[in-house]
Amino acid sequence: MRTQIHSSNRSPRLALLATSLGFVIICLDVTVVNVALARMRDGLQIDSTALEWVVNAYTLAFASLLLTAGALADRLGARRVFVGGFAVFTCASIGCALSDGAGMLVASRAVQGVGAALCVPSSMALLGAAFPDADARAKAVSIWAGTAALALGAGPLVGGLLVDRFGWPSIFLINVPIGVAGIWLTLAHAPETLRHAARRIDLAGQTLAVVTLAALTYAVVESGRLGWTSTIVLSGLTISVVMAALFITVEARSVQPLLPLALFRSAAVSVSALTGLSLNFGYYGLMFAMSLFFQTARHDTPLETGLAFLPMTAVVTVANLVSGRLTARFGYRLPMLYGQALAALGYLALVFVHADSSALAIALPLLAVGSGVALAVPSINTAVLTHVGPSRVGIASGVLNSARQLGGVVGVGVFGSLVRP
Numbered sequence: 001m002r003t004q005i006h007s008s009n010r011s012p013r014l015a016l017l018a019t020s021l022g023f024v025i026i027c028l029d030v031t032v033v034n035v036a037l038a039r040m041r042d043g044l045q046i047d048s049t050a051l052e053w054v055v056n057a058y059t060l061a062f063a064s065l066l067l068t069a070g071a072l073a074d075r076l077g078a079r080r081v082f083v084g085g086f087a088v089f090t091c092a093s094i095g096c097a098l099s100d101g102a103g104m105l106v107a108s109r110a111v112q113g114v115g116a117a118l119c120v121p122s123s124m125a126l127l128g129a130a131f132p133d134a135d136a137r138a139k140a141v142s143i144w145a146g147t148a149a150l151a152l153g154a155g156p157l158v159g160g161l162l163v164d165r166f167g168w169p170s171i172f173l174i175n176v177p178i179g180v181a182g183i184w185l186t187l188a189h190a191p192e193t194l195r196h197a198a199r200r201i202d203l204a205g206q207t208l209a210v211v212t213l214a215a216l217t218y219a220v221v222e223s224g225r226l227g228w229t230s231t232i233v234l235s236g237l238t239i240s241v242v243m244a245a246l247f248i249t250v251e252a253r254s255v256q257p258l259l260p261l262a263l264f265r266s267a268a269v270s271v272s273a274l275t276g277l278s279l280n281f282g283y284y285g286l287m288f289a290m291s292l293f294f295q296t297a298r299h300d301t302p303l304e305t306g307l308a309f310l311p312m313t314a315v316v317t318v319a320n321l322v323s324g325r326l327t328a329r330f331g332y333r334l335p336m337l338y339g340q341a342l343a344a345l346g347y348l349a350l351v352f353v354h355a356d357s358s359a360l361a362i363a364l365p366l367l368a369v370g371s372g373v374a375l376a377v378p379s380i381n382t383a384v385l386t387h388v389g390p391s392r393v394g395i396a397s398g399v400l401n402s403a404r405q406l407g408g409v410v411g412v413g414v415f416g417s418l419v420r421p
Contacts, residue, residue, distance in 0.1 A: 061113025085118025160306025
């Protein structure tokens with residue numbers, strides 16, 4: 001075990017910038033892809049099921065490996081794992097841009113998910129090391145989450161501009177300069193964290209987790225084509241349930257489990273994970289469905305689709321900053337509650353939207369959803385950092401973000417099955 005490294009030449013603000021850049025391109029690739037789906041479908045001659053896999057291959061790898069990535073951050077040091085993940089993500093982005101068919105694109109997206117999984121838990125650990133003061137850390141987390149939320153919201157607009165001007169591969173190539181800058185800033189300014197050499201990697205648990213999530217994703221995605229009562233879909237769901245039960249059994253008996261079940265004894269961790277899952281279920285699913293709605297039902301171009309999502313970005317940064325201030329003053333419960341309530345109102349209002357609805361009728365619900373999610377996300381991250389000790393920050397972050405990405409996977413699959421022609 002090594003002691004934490006300190007240097008007067010390192011800037012906490014630039015360390016925050018480095019971690020934010022990592023989270024930005026990870027989140028940008030979640031939403032930027034949506035506005036390019038129609039162009040990918042036409043350019044690569046792929047069907048709707050393949051489109052769902054283009055979205056979900058990334059999220060599935062991300063969700064499946066987050067727990068191991070958190071353990072790696074604890075064992076090897078957060079900075080080393082973060083830089084490695086950033087490099088993997090950047091190289092995989094080049095692979096996506098060069099893809100000439102669905103197979104290569106889906107595979108490259110999965111590798112992107114591996115890089116993203118390595119980055120996220122370690123970025124939170126780096127924030128904890130760079131900002132040891134609780135109030136400063138809460139504000140830093142709000143900025144970190146705010147930039148990510150802004151990327152989520154701005155993704156459709158950025159993607160629309162790039163796809164219209166340069167074609168769909170450009171949405172991946174934009175990650176390359178950001179990745180290079182982020183890696184350099186991390187090496188120059190991010191402090192290394194404590195390394196816990198005794199932390200082991202739970203290979204059995206990791207394998208079961210991958211099988212569980214892969215079977216669940218396959219069943220949900222294929223349900224749109226085959227129906228929920230098909231033998232293949234029911235078999236996938238059954239395998240997922242059986243593997244999940246086996247996973248829990250293995251983890252309960254493991255000395256150093258991939259998922260320490262004791263973490264869920266903390267109400268803050270359990271509620272944060274459940275909240276993150278529900279937020280991403282709605283948000284990711286909505287982005288996928290609304291992107292197809294704009295381009296198929298309303299016949300909008302990718303740029304027009306991006307502009308239609310613009311209201312979601314209008315107050316995203318403000319909402320995150322407000323969340324950080326509310327959390328610092330009143331605790332994390334208030335923004336967590338109000339954010340979910342506001343997002344729920346937005347989703348409810350979207351029930352009444354149709355192809356001929358006015359721009360305002362669509363914009364207001366999207367505005368409520370975007371600001372509600374942006375208000376809630378920083379609070380769940382702060383809750384985890386507050387209630388978990390330094391030696392478990394990486395794995396706890398992995399638990400939280402695994403729940404969020406699982407929500408996204410299921411959300412895209414469920415919403416995709418509902419909008420499939």
